[in-house]
Amino acid sequence: MNFILYAVPFFFVLIAVELLADRWRKVNNYRVADAINSLSTGVLSTTTGLLTKGVGLVTYAFALDHLALWRLSAESVWVWVFAFILYDLCYYWLHRMGHERNILWAAHSVHHQSEDYNLSTALRQTSTGFLLSWIFYLPLAVIGVPLVVFVAVASLNLLYQFWVHTRHIPKLGGFEWIFVTPSNHRAHHAQNLIYMDRNYGGVFIVWDRLFGTFQEELDEEPPIFGVTTPLRSWNPLWANVQFYAQLAADARRTTSWRDKLKIWFMPTGWRPADVAARYPLSKPDLSQFRKFDVPLSLAQQLYVGSQFGLYTLLGSYLLSNGDVLPWPALIVGWAWVALGLFVFGAALENRPAALKLEGLRLAANLPLMALAPVVGLWPVTSTGWAVLLTYTALSAIAVYCARGRFTRLAGS
Incomplete structure (x- = not known):
């Protein structure tokens, strides 16, 4: 269970x-x-x-x-x-x-x-x-x-x-x-x-x-949370591939064929000597530690937060029905969720392309909704279409009204 x-x-x-x-x-x-x-x-x-x-x-x-x-x-x-x-x-x-x-x-x-x-x-x-x-x-x-x-x-x-x-x-x-x-x-x-x-x-x-791996939390040494190679991103897809990408880059750069394989299984932080010399990685000074942050207006926070809440419901639907949905439905549902989370990450980072990506996400809802009954994700009714079209229109209006604020922050 x-x-x-x-x-x-x-x-x-x-x-x-x-x-x-x-x-x-x-x-x-x-x-x-x-x-x-x-x-x-x-x-x-x-x-x-x-x-x-x-x-x-x-x-x-x-x-x-x-x-x-x-x-x-x-x-x-x-x-x-x-x-x-x-x-x-x-x-x-x-x-x-x-x-x-x-x-x-x-x-x-x-x-x-x-x-x-x-x-x-x-x-x-x-x-x-x-x-x-x-x-x-x-x-x-x-x-x-x-x-x-x-x-x-x-x-x-x-x-x-x-x-x-x-x-x-x-x-x-x-x-x-x-x-x-x-x-x-x-x-x-x-x-x-x-x-x-x-x-x-x-x-x-x-x-x-x-x-021998226990360490007590010390009053004189408050924990500073995070990793020594900071993510510096709000994108969940990049979060999952960041370190794989670093390992792959080092494996590609090294001239030693042995090290190209060895790097994956070595102790954490190990890098081929030739790569470490040519591409050194600097570790942050914790005495000057600053959390990664991006300026966000209240409108942005409310918009992304509410949109994310809807995608959480979609994820919950997939989770609760995962045992009965066919594989094509799970794949389409996963892609729908992943696209949304990727776009929300770009919005939280004020990426210059965030508005265009949000427009793409809203437009993609229509073909995804049409595909849903074909793959068995859920039966689509006229009410479902009405709800989706209303949601898409309201979201587009909200983005249009806030576009100036998004653009100013992204350019700052």
């Missing part, structure tokens, strides 16, 4: 509660563009997962059928407890290697790119982790953990990790010794040298204490 689908409404309720806590405490842990970017990567990840979830499930089921040493019963409470603990141990090693190897960091870095730390950061997930993450969970299949138990404990593990992405909860005393908490996970998300590559557990921090 996948509990994530049922938890999504509670995620947004808790984000609203955190925003109220911000106001009550007179702090500001949210920026509109950053939060939308984090949520956009989450929407892109979940919709991409509808197309790629078979990779993990099929490989696990295959290993269970052909490599399992025992057949554990899903009816046993102890099997569930054992699977929950073992899953978190496997997650620890996946997470640790995700920080320590280039190819795995390319996927996992998405989750760390935000320079804010709040509950929306928890939903900031990779769309490419499915490529290699399944390898780390094969021990559960070899031991014979049933597929239904594996899926359930994976969902519970991910659910637990949501609440630790907040700055409002202090240290929790003895609880800190066994479980991952907001305090030790804040340290994990920091780019300060003392905190880097620490605290990998998902539920249990005991793995870090056992394997």
